[in-house]
Amino acid sequence: MKKRILINTGGGDAPGLNAVIRAIVLSALNRGWEAYGIRRGYDGLFFEGGLVRLTRDAVRGITHLGGTILGTSNRGNPLNTPVTLPDGTVTTRDRSAEIIAAVRDGGFDGLIAIGGDGSLHIASHLYDQGLPVIAVPKTIDNDLSATAVTFGFATAVETATDAIDKLHSTAEAHQRVMVVELMGRHVGWIALHAGIAGSADVILIPEIPYDLDRVCQKIQQRYSRGREFAIVVAAEGAFPMGGEPEFKEKARPGAAARYGGVAEILAAEIAEVTGRETRSLVLGHLQRGGAPTAVDRVLALRFGADAVEFAAENKWGCMVAINPPRVDAVPIREAVASLKMVPADGDLVRTARALGMSFGD
Numbered sequence: 001m002k003k004r005i006l007i008n009t010g011g012g013d014a015p016g017l018n019a020v021i022r023a024i025v026l027s028a029l030n031r032g033w034e035a036y037g038i039r040r041g042y043d044g045l046f047f048e049g050g051l052v053r054l055t056r057d058a059v060r061g062i063t064h065l066g067g068t069i070l071g072t073s074n075r076g077n078p079l080n081t082p083v084t085l086p087d088g089t090v091t092t093r094d095r096s097a098e099i100i101a102a103v104r105d106g107g108f109d110g111l112i113a114i115g116g117d118g119s120l121h122i123a124s125h126l127y128d129q130g131l132p133v134i135a136v137p138k139t140i141d142n143d144l145s146a147t148a149v150t151f152g153f154a155t156a157v158e159t160a161t162d163a164i165d166k167l168h169s170t171a172e173a174h175q176r177v178m179v180v181e182l183m184g185r186h187v188g189w190i191a192l193h194a195g196i197a198g199s200a201d202v203i204l205i206p207e208i209p210y211d212l213d214r215v216c217q218k219i220q221q222r223y224s225r226g227r228e229f230a231i232v233v234a235a236e237g238a239f240p241m242g243g244e245p246e247f248k249e250k251a252r253p254g255a256a257a258r259y260g261g262v263a264e265i266l267a268a269e270i271a272e273v274t275g276r277e278t279r280s281l282v283l284g285h286l287q288r289g290g291a292p293t294a295v296d297r298v299l300a301l302r303f304g305a306d307a308v309e310f311a312a313e314n315k316w317g318c319m320v321a322i323n324p325p326r327v328d329a330v331p332i333r334e335a336v337a338s339l340k341m342v343p344a345d346g347d348l349v350r351t352a353r354a355l356g357m358s359f360g361d
Contacts, residue, residue: 003028003109005311007054008038009068010119014140014152015292016300017068020114022059023304029056031312036108041073041119042095045102063297066290079122100131110316112307114138116150117336120319124332127317134310135319135332136303140287142189146335147321151300156183156287157193163283164198164231171229177219177270177278181263183287184235185245188342190287195233196351202230202358204238204262207342208349210360211241215266216273218358223276232270234262241361260284302327 007024009017021037028035035054037044044050052058052070062069078095085091103111110132113123116139127133137144140156160182171178182191188205195203202218204210219230236259239245246261260282267280292300303320306327310318318329342349349359 002032002034003311004034004036004107005308006036006038006051006103006106006108006111007070008041008044008111008113008115009070009072009138010041010113010115010122011072011074011138012116012140013067013072013288014116014138014150015066015155015288015290016151016296017072017114017138018059018062018065019292019297019300020136020138020151020304020307021054021069022062023301024112024308025054025059026056027305027308031308033308036106037070040071042078042099042122043073044070045099051106063301064291066288066292074118077118077122079125096126096129099126100129103131110134110311112136112311116141117143117339120144120332120336124336127332132316133332134307134316135335136307137319137321137335140190141184141187143187143339143341144319144321144335145338145340146319146330148324149299149322151292151296151303152288153189154295154299155290155293156190157197158293159287159290160190160194160233160283161197163281163286164194164200164233167231167281168199168229171231174277175228177230177232177267177274177276179232179234179263179267179270179278179280181234181236181260181280181282181284183283185237185259186339186341188235188238189340191233191235191238192342192348192352195357196348196355198231198233200231200233200357202232202360203352204232204234204266204360205342206235206237206239206245208344208359208361209239209241209243212266212269212273212360214358215360216270218360219270219274219276223274230276232266234266236260236262238262 142153248260249258263280271278319335
């Protein structure tokens, strides 16, 4: 039967989003279906021009492009929308019923939601409320436990590794300690992979709280051996033993907390303890931008095509997940039940330790 499907992209952008959109649209059109996109997450359901018909022309030549042609939003949770009351106090309301009504009133058979942990929690809730949803996992953090890997991760690691490579030469030229902050609020997959690939001296991740003295001991040991520079890689959610992560902005109604600042603080602390000239660098959104690598393009295209296949099989309520060499349909609820953390005694951590890298513990 002919279907009309909606597509949206939510949360932070990631390299490969456009490849997924293209795969969904072409796979749907080749079945004789219609495909529409929602602009800016779910917001497009509620403003004129917020829905766009996706044709072959609309998705031509976008596989290699970063970002998303539909736009996205991570500043507004439709299940927790801020509302200012007459007395000035701020509360929240759940717009689930409005979203489901808008989809049904538009004559759509279901939604393919592309997003990370937060976006897929929303998708899971909407499915539980009666909206047919298929989820596609997207996050550069690679923190969704039901899939071996998410698209966008490989590109983010490549970007971070390239930056670390460049820091080596300037750090050595000035005999400095360089502290680079990478994305990773709750998990340290990017920092761990890029730190190993970029030959960092210290890697700090949320899963292994660090001791500043041990970080500094590693740096001093390196200088004493005649290597008068050091590279410290820190995930933005890394924190000291007995402490907590640094935040640029605390959580407020309808918006999550914004992590950041660990590199600047660490650089000052390292300089004070060691007496070494220290600089900090925050890569930030550079890790989200740019063209996806070939690995991410292929994975994104696979996810998009399989999402349409699952829709054709009426496997609503599932998330597309890669379990090499297969792509499986996993219940969304199970997929978002827990984050995929870096095992503190896992193979990659053991590899880093064997190479002489410190985790500050």
